[in-house]
Amino acid sequence: APSAPADATADASTAPRMLGLLVETTTSALPPGLPPGNWQISPAFRFPAAVRGTLSGAMTVIGADGERITAPMSRRVNVYLDQAPVSLEWPASVADNTPPSPAAPGTGLINPMSIKGAVLQSVPLYQPRLPLDRKNAPLPVASPDRRTLVTLSFATGTGVSDIKRQVALPLLPCGAQTAVVTSWDDGAANDQRCAAALEKHGFHGTFFLMNNQAGRADFLAELERRGMEVASHSLNHPHAWTIAPDLWAAECLQMRLRLEAALGHPVISFAYPYNHVPACDARGDYVLRGVREAGYLSGRTTRNGGETITGYAEPLALVTDTHFLASPDRLEKAWQRAVSQPGGVFYFWGHSREIRTEADWQKFDAFLARYGRQPGAWYATQGQLFLWRWLRDNVRIDNITDARNGQIRVTLSWPELDRWLAKQVPLTVQVPADVTQVTVEATGTAPRELPASGGLVTLPADLPQYPVTL
Numbered sequence: 001a002p003s004a005p006a007d008a009t010a011d012a013s014t015a016p017r018m019l020g021l022l023v024e025t026t027t028s029a030l031p032p033g034l035p036p037g038n039w040q041i042s043p044a045f046r047f048p049a050a051v052r053g054t055l056s057g058a059m060t061v062i063g064a065d066g067e068r069i070t071a072p073m074s075r076r077v078n079v080y081l082d083q084a085p086v087s088l089e090w091p092a093s094v095a096d097n098t099p100p101s102p103a104a105p106g107t108g109l110i111n112p113m114s115i116k117g118a119v120l121q122s123v124p125l126y127q128p129r130l131p132l133d134r135k136n137a138p139l140p141v142a143s144p145d146r147r148t149l150v151t152l153s154f155a156t157g158t159g160v161s162d163i164k165r166q167v168a169l170p171l172l173p174c175g176a177q178t179a180v181v182t183s184w185d186d187g188a189a190n191d192q193r194c195a196a197a198l199e200k201h202g203f204h205g206t207f208f209l210m211n212n213q214a215g216r217a218d219f220l221a222e223l224e225r226r227g228m229e230v231a232s233h234s235l236n237h238p239h240a241w242t243i244a245p246d247l248w249a250a251e252c253l254q255m256r257l258r259l260e261a262a263l264g265h266p267v268i269s270f271a272y273p274y275n276h277v278p279a280c281d282a283r284g285d286y287v288l289r290g291v292r293e294a295g296y297l298s299g300r301t302t303r304n305g306g307e308t309i310t311g312y313a314e315p316l317a318l319v320t321d322t323h324f325l326a327s328p329d330r331l332e333k334a335w336q337r338a339v340s341q342p343g344g345v346f347y348f349w350g351h352s353r354e355i356r357t358e359a360d361w362q363k364f365d366a367f368l369a370r371y372g373r374q375p376g377a378w379y380a381t382q383g384q385l386f387l388w389r390w391l392r393d394n395v396r397i398d399n400i401t402d403a404r405n406g407q408i409r410v411t412l413s414w415p416e417l418d419r420w421l422a423k424q425v426p427l428t429v430q431v432p433a434d435v436t437q438v439t440v441e442a443t444g445t446a447p448r449e450l451p452a453s454g455g456l457v458t459l460p461a462d463l464p465q466y467p468v469t470l
Contacts, residue, residue: 171343176378190352201372229381
């Protein structure tokens, strides 16, 4: 029978426990008396060597009182039931996304998705090391009922009718063509040295912390002083797919609460411990849902795949280009992909504990020198990247008027951001190419003259916010 996944063996308290329960029909009653809770189902494929890529179909587990949990087909299907499981179902014939291929010359066609049975494993109850006991709410990222208003005035030969098409937020701030992002997991002892190396070469890293690391005030302050982001890796670093939905949701929220209490500002970025592995309850994938309900703007996985700022269909399941210890050829290909695409993102991640010797540190410095301080690149934290995405989604043009003195006035607004967050990302606005100077007026402040170049003007990070209540 299939064994537990390798990741699950890292923590014996949540490693799936084999019951020796083999189901061999597409609809099968299970033995009575099975416990509710977390279950892992390992399909037994008739042609395991042919199973590759994205699987199709689903498995359904039915509870004693009719609860139905349907999860997408996978090599291991993770579910949570409030009721005792009584039966398991999967389609009698599951079609693969690609045409079937000959099994061998003269043997006809095979279906790579053909399943001959499944092995069920029950997962022990989760016992968190640190208590999930904080009751307060996280700090809000933005106000739902207050908006920041800014008016831009400038001289242009562009008519009012064309302004709305030309005034917008560019793909990336400050005229950048590429975003460069890096993140570091687990809060290792080498993090401060890693942050210093990143700062030396112009990077702004995101450091994902866990356990009692929110109590290391000097460490947190040092990271932020160097321009790094402090972010959440959950409280106890559990295997999310092996614990109940409410406990996983608490893990996501509790680390955010601890970090916010220490920092005094919202914490908006998350990385999944042991990757994002979906697990389903009656409402769907509760692993991703727990991150969403904790209020993070983004959640990083360890899956690979290149992206652009306009991609990221699910910001709470981010892919990265690669690990920083990948081959130089792979890293260089990822870099070339990013810089060749409008708004491309080059994202690498790692653990600072993987930089062990002085020779390792020298190699790391050379690696950072290769990709640091490159022209046309914006070096951002994960949080800054998705704050910029947030601004692109939320800044709107409220009004465009012709002042009849050769000046066009454009009023922009967006939901009031937390004051600390508002200073993390410069607000760059695209204006007509012939504009050379812009007067910026924020409610209640004196006008400020700013230069425009190449059709862009960047508002100062210290621009005061005087929001209006809607």
